Structures are given as C-alpha cells and as structure tokens.
Amino acid sequence: MSTFTINATSRKDTGKGASRRLRREGNIPAIVYGGKAEPVSLTLSEREVNKATLEEAFFSSVVELIIDGEKTQAVVMDVQRHQYKPVITHMDFERVTADTIVDKKVPLHFINEDKSAGVKAGGVISHNITELEIKCPAGKLPEFIEVDMTAVEVGQVVHISDIALPEGAVAVELQHGESHDLPVVSINAPKGAATADEGEEAAE
Known part of the structure; x- marks a missing residue:
C-alpha cells in the first residue's frame, strides 16, 4: 500500500480572486470536509501535489494531510483542472477513518x-x-x-x-x-x- 503525505496550511481568504493569487504563487486552493469537523479551506504546494499525482495510486489511497502541523486522514474526492493547460486548479478532500465507507x-x-x-x-x-x-x-x-x-x-x-x-x-x-x-x-x-x-x- 502506497503512503502519500501532503502538507497544507489553512486559509481564511476564499473566492476567485484569492484562488487566482494562490495559483500565481505556485500553490493550489483546496478544501477538506466531512467527519465531525467543519470544512476547512486549504493551500497546497503545486509542486508537491504534482509529484504525488504522477502516481495512479494517489487517487485511490488514503492521504495523510498535514494541516498546520496536525495530521488528518483523507481521500481525494475531486480534482479540477484547467480547460486546456495541464494544471490542477482546485482539489476536494474528505476526512475519513479506517471504518468510513x-x-x-x-x-x-x-x-x-x-x-x-x-x-x-x-x-x-x-x-x-x-x-x-x-x-x-x-x-x-x-x-x-x-x-x-x-x-x-x-x-x-x-x-x-x-x-x-x-x-x-x-x-x-x-x-x-x-x-x-x-x-x-x-x-x-x-x-x-x-x-x-x-x-x-x-x-x-
């Protein structure tokens, strides 16, 4: 079983303008939801995500998100890409435990x-x-x-x-x-x- 770890930071600024700014800085906007906690908007490193997504198993594995230093188990639920560029524009994660269906x-x-x-x-x-x-x-x-x-x-x-x-x-x-x-x-x-x-x- 492959193990994937993605570092993330939580963010308060949302909206299209904030997302465009993040992407210009070499980051990817994302969100994690589910479980008993509230949804949290995230900033991911484009470089780190691109490396992980080169492996097929990334999309069908439990990913360890390290958000502001705290570990969260999650799975990738959606990946949005640019219409014609090979660029990821947004990602959705869902929090899980081993028993989550x-x-x-x-x-x-x-x-x-x-x-x-x-x-x-x-x-x-x-x-x-x-x-x-x-x-x-x-x-x-x-x-x-x-x-x-x-x-x-x-x-x-x-x-x-x-x-x-x-x-x-x-x-x-x-x-x-x-x-x-x-x-x-x-x-x-x-x-x-x-x-x-x-x-x-x-x-x-």
Whole structure:
C-alpha cells in the first residue's frame, strides 16, 4: 500500500480572486470536509501535489494531510483542472477513518493478457471499462483491482460481476440491478476472420 503525505496550511481568504493569487504563487486552493469537523479551506504546494499525482495510486489511497502541523486522514474526492493547460486548479478532500465507507473509482489492472487463451488463439482484447466505482471502508480501499485474463477465450465477455473484489467492497453499478452488470473486457475474433460455419458456406 502506497503512503502519500501532503502538507497544507489553512486559509481564511476564499473566492476567485484569492484562488487566482494562490495559483500565481505556485500553490493550489483546496478544501477538506466531512467527519465531525467543519470544512476547512486549504493551500497546497503545486509542486508537491504534482509529484504525488504522477502516481495512479494517489487517487485511490488514503492521504495523510498535514494541516498546520496536525495530521488528518483523507481521500481525494475531486480534482479540477484547467480547460486546456495541464494544471490542477482546485482539489476536494474528505476526512475519513479506517471504518468510513467511501465511494471511489479504482483503476483496473488487466493481468496475463499475453497469456490468455483468447489471445493465444488469435483474438483481440477490447477494454470497455478501465476503472470501477466501488464502496468499501477507507481502511480497505485498494489502489487497484486486478482482472486476470488467463482463462478468457475468444468470444468471451468479462462483466463487472465476474471481477473478484477485495473483502468488504461492493461494485456501485451492481447495486442498481442486473441490467447494470456492464461488460468490462472481451476478447474478439480478429477482423476478417471467418467462423468455421462461414468457411464451410464459402467452400460450398
């Protein structure tokens, strides 16, 4: 499990003008809310945040915010970015404990694709979903979820319900009924490949 620490200072000045000034100074405005405390506006170092966000796991991990020297456990709930520049303009954090139930999108890691039965038979992998929204205790929040492709064959579709989730985690989509059991990944026959029946018909 990766550990991320972000230093922050609380601030009283809010609004668009204050946010623009912070960004000009190389900082990022943010807010932390939730738990039993009041929301607090924060100032983060753009340099420190940019380094942390280079790692995929940052967005699906419990982050240790050190606010004015005091430690607060939190998860990233929203990241706002500039319309066309690679710049973070604002961040939202939610305070958590190990038992807090959080709703987070977690990246899917597809393993053993090159060893899968379907790929060995000439099939082509098609990814429909690359992250999955789950609910689970913050203390058990996974950095990613593995989808093992070893036994997946040509023509087979892996749905959300086929994915092994960590203990205590549930897929949010499945809570809405069977019709939300969406396809995650499949292995399709290569384009132009004829089925056995099509080949026989062509021969006739």
